[in-house]
Amino acid sequence: MSFPGFGGGGIGGLCLAVALSKYPDIQVDLYEAAERFKEIGAGVMIWERTWKILSLLGMASDFSRIAHAPPDGSLGVGFDYRKSDQPMEGFRFYLFQLPYGCICFHRAHFLDVLVEHLPDGVANFGKRLISYSRNGPHNSVVLQFADGATAACDILVGCDGIKSTVRKQLLEEKARDGHPELLGLIDPMVGKPNDSDTYDGALFTYKSMCYHSDGLSSIVARTSYSISRGSVVNVVALVSQPEKRGHPFTDPWVVECTTSEVLDCYAGWEPEVEELLKHMKNPMRWAIHELRPLPLYVANNIALLGDAAHAMAPHQGAGAGQAIEDAFVLAHLLGDPTTSRSDIPVALLAYQYIRLPLASHVQKESYMSGMMYEFSVELAVEDNARRRIGEGERLYASNLFCAKTMQIVKLVANNSIIHFN
């Protein structure tokens, strides 16, 4: 089988290419629009489930080498939640711990490990896909690139991120094929109510903190994690603008800003927050976007993976983990010795069947976590009611995260506790 993974510079496409390259009868071609593999942003964190997948793919020792601390399965800090939007010293209201804790990496190092595991000859750079057609021999897909080149393949997997070209065309085709409801989804990006500022900065000790405001304020700062063995801290400081949610965002998605702009957003917060923020170097302001959950990830021999399928809010640090899980499941289905060329559509449907409910669920929970970070009690209560009337089986380990934090958030928002844990 010939198989192009698409948009390879991302974690999802690279992971798929690495996983598929373990099957000698599958030829993998990865097309990346950029001239080299690159990631923006300083840090990425993963959880136990993703760690186990990377281990199954034979990369545990290499990722262990670059993690902030080698993961050993012992109880570790997920997040250390702190009430911070007051001038006096804040207080911890919840310490979320779980096996492995959150496992933190420098993004560039993370990508480097995937690239090290990519066989020679798989990656093609400077290849921006502009469209595809299904008129190749034996129902193969023909890819058209911006430089005029074309390529044919048996399966096209769109790993081309939140602005996915593959997703746009796939949904348009589906809508034309008699699914008019999909017309409303042709450009299903939703502006997140947060403008995110991401900074790198030197700091002193390892911390995994969430600093919270009380819900009347629209500002949340989330200090995420130390990376590179504690020498760098990645900070994602979120400023909510709920009125922007659901409206087209026409400004640039990423712009430079100054440290003083950031400090202004958190004026009056506890000294620890100010101390952290003033160390930020070269801050950038990101407009955070997410996708509405899609009704499908596949059509015939075309599939979506990672952010192309389910870009989500960053509050659970789960998007890359979900992309890796997509890649793992899809590679297993395609690489299975019983999967032949004629089985491709069925294998892709199985991928959708497994991944779509889980990833959609994590998308929703990630958004809900953002609301909880702001002590948005109304949403928390609404979600609680939804749970009580039994929306269905709880699907994912993140529920633990949500259910516990929701409970604590409500207590703190109601001022019914001063210290917890």
Ligand SMILES: Cc1cc2nc3c(=O)[nH]c(=O)nc-3n(C[C@H](O)[C@H](O)[C@H](O)COP(=O)(O)OP(=O)(O)OC[C@H]3O[C@@H](n4cnc5c(N)ncnc54)[C@H](O)[C@@H]3O)c2cc1C
């Ligand atoms: C502030 C922030 C913090 C986050 N923190 C975490 C975290 O801690 N943990 C976590 O799990 N997730 C996190 N995420 C989410 C995570 O970064 C993404 O889910 C993940 O990187 C998506 O990977 P991807 O490969 O699907 O897409 P991308 O990383 O977007 O990669 C897409 C690739 O496709 C290429 N491409 C695009 N269009 C084309 C085209 N037409 N032709 C060819 N190539 C193309 C691009 O150049 C790019 O290389 C965070 C997100 C944000 C915004």
